[in-house]
Amino acid sequence: MERIVAEYLLETPYPPEDVAAMMAGEQSSGTFVRVAGETDELRARAAAEVLSVELLEEAAAPTLHSAYVARKAPPGPFRRARVRIAFPTGNIGRNLPTLAATVSGNLYDIGEITGLKLVSLDIPGSYRARYPLPVHGIAGTRRILGVADRPIFGTIIKPNVGMRPVEIASLVDQLCAAGVDFIKDDEVCANPDIAPLSERVPAVMEVIRNWEDRTGRRVMMAFNITDETDAMRRHADLVRDEGGSCVMASLNWCGLSGMQTLRAHTDLAIHAHRNGFGAMSRHPLLGMGFQAYHALYRLAGIDHMHVHGIGGKFVDTADEVTEAARACLQPLCKGGPADAVMPAFSSGQWAGTLPETLQAAQSHDLMFMCGGGILAHPGGPQAGIASLHEANEVLKAGRSLQDGAIAHKALAGALDFFGAR
Structure with a gap:
C-alpha cells in the first residue's frame, strides 16, 4: 500500500503509544469511539498505522495548555516521544490541501496532547509523480x-x-x-x-x-x-x-x-x-x-x-x-x-x-x-x-x-x- 510517513514530536501526560494510536485514528478512518460502518475491511484499507514511538525526555509541567488535561488532571509526568505514522495515500488522492489536513489538521487540537510538532514527511516517489515538478x-x-x-x-x-x-x-x-x-x-x-x-x-x-x-x-x-x-x-x-x-x-x-x-x-x-x-x-x-x-x-x-x-x-x-x-x-x-x-x-x-x-x-x-x-x-x-x-x-x-x-x-x-x- 502506498503511504506517506509523517514524523512528529509529541508531548502528553498519557501513555505516548495510546496517544499515537489516537492520532492515527483521528486523521484516518476512526474517531474517539468505534462507529457503525467502521468495518475491519475498511480499517485495513484506510486506517493510518503507528510505525514507531521512541520515548524521549519527560517534563514536570505541560508545554502547552489543554483544557482537557486541566479538567482531567492526570498526574503526569509529561512524556515526550518521537512518533512515526503512515497514512494511506488512497485516503488523500491528488489533493495537496487534504494531504496537509491529514498530516496536521485536528492533531494540534487533541485534548490529550500538550505539545506537537510535525517534523518531516517521507513521500513515496509514486505519489510525488502525481504533482508537478519545478518548471525551471x-x-x-x-x-x-x-x-x-x-x-x-x-x-x-x-x-x-x-x-x-x-x-x-x-x-x-x-x-x-x-x-x-x-x-x-x-x-x-x-x-x-x-x-x-x-x-x-x-x-x-x-x-x-x-x-x-x-x-x-x-x-x-x-x-x-x-x-x-x-x-x-x-x-x-x-x-x-x-x-x-x-x-x-x-x-x-x-x-x-x-x-x-x-x-x-x-x-x-x-x-x-x-x-x-x-x-x-x-x-x-x-x-x-x-x-x-x-x-x-x-x-x-x-x-x-x-x-x-x-x-x-x-x-x-x-x-x-x-x-x-x-x-x-x-x-x-x-x-x-x-x-x-x-x-x-x-x-x-x-x-x-x-x-x-x-x-x-x-x-x-x-x-x-x-x-x-x-x-x-x-x-x-x-x-x-x-x-x-x-x-x-x-x-x-x-x-x-x-x-x-x-x-x-x-x-x-x-x-x-x-x-x-
Missing part, C-alpha cells in the same frame, strides 16, 4: 540568467514600499548597470496604490529589456504578485507579456491551493517566499518543521525557496539554515525525480557571510540576496555587487576574505563597513 528549478534559472558556475547574486527593492514606479525603475536601472543577476520585490510590496503592478511591471521590464539589448545579459526580476487567485493569474500574464521570467508569492498567505493554481497557469519561475513561517516553526513543540513545510510547497511546483541566512537578522540558527538549504537541494523523494529547488539565502547578507553560506549549502547552486549588503555599500551598488564577485573568486582560490581584500577594493570596503557592525 536550478538548471532553468541558471539557463535564463546565463550564470553557470557561481551563486546567483541578487538583491531586494529597498525602500521596501513607498516608491513610485518611475523610482523603482530607476533603482532597477542602477542595479542592472551594477551587474546584478536577480532582483525581487519585498514581501509587503505586491500591488500597492502608489506602485500598482499594472504600472510597475511595464516600467521595470522596459529597463530590463533595454539592458539585455545593450549587453546581452538578462536580469531576472521576481515581481510580487501575492493576491487572490484570479488576480495572481492576471498579474502573471502581465509579467509574461512584458517579457518577464519570474513571479514571487507569499506562500503562507496564498496557501497550497493558490500556489497550485498559479503553477498550473504559468510557466514563469515561481519564487517562493515563506514569510510567516516563524509562526509555525519557532516553538520546539508546536507547529511544523521546515522539511515538512517545504515538502508540501514543493509538491505545488515552486522553483525557488527562501531559507533565510546565516548570521542574518532573523532568529534561525546556522544549523537551521543549513538544514533548510540542503533539503532544497536534495530530491524530495528517495529514488524520485531530479526536482531540487534553488535555496534563496537572504536577511542581513553581505560579502562577509558568503563563506558560511557556501559551506552550509555545500554547493554554489543558490541565490545569495543582499539588500543593504549591496545598496548600502559605501562605494554604491556597483561596488556592493563587485564585493560579492570578489569574495566568491577569493574563496574559489582557497583564500580567506581578509587576505583577498588586500587586492580587491570593493571587498575591502565591504569588510570595513559591514564587518564593523
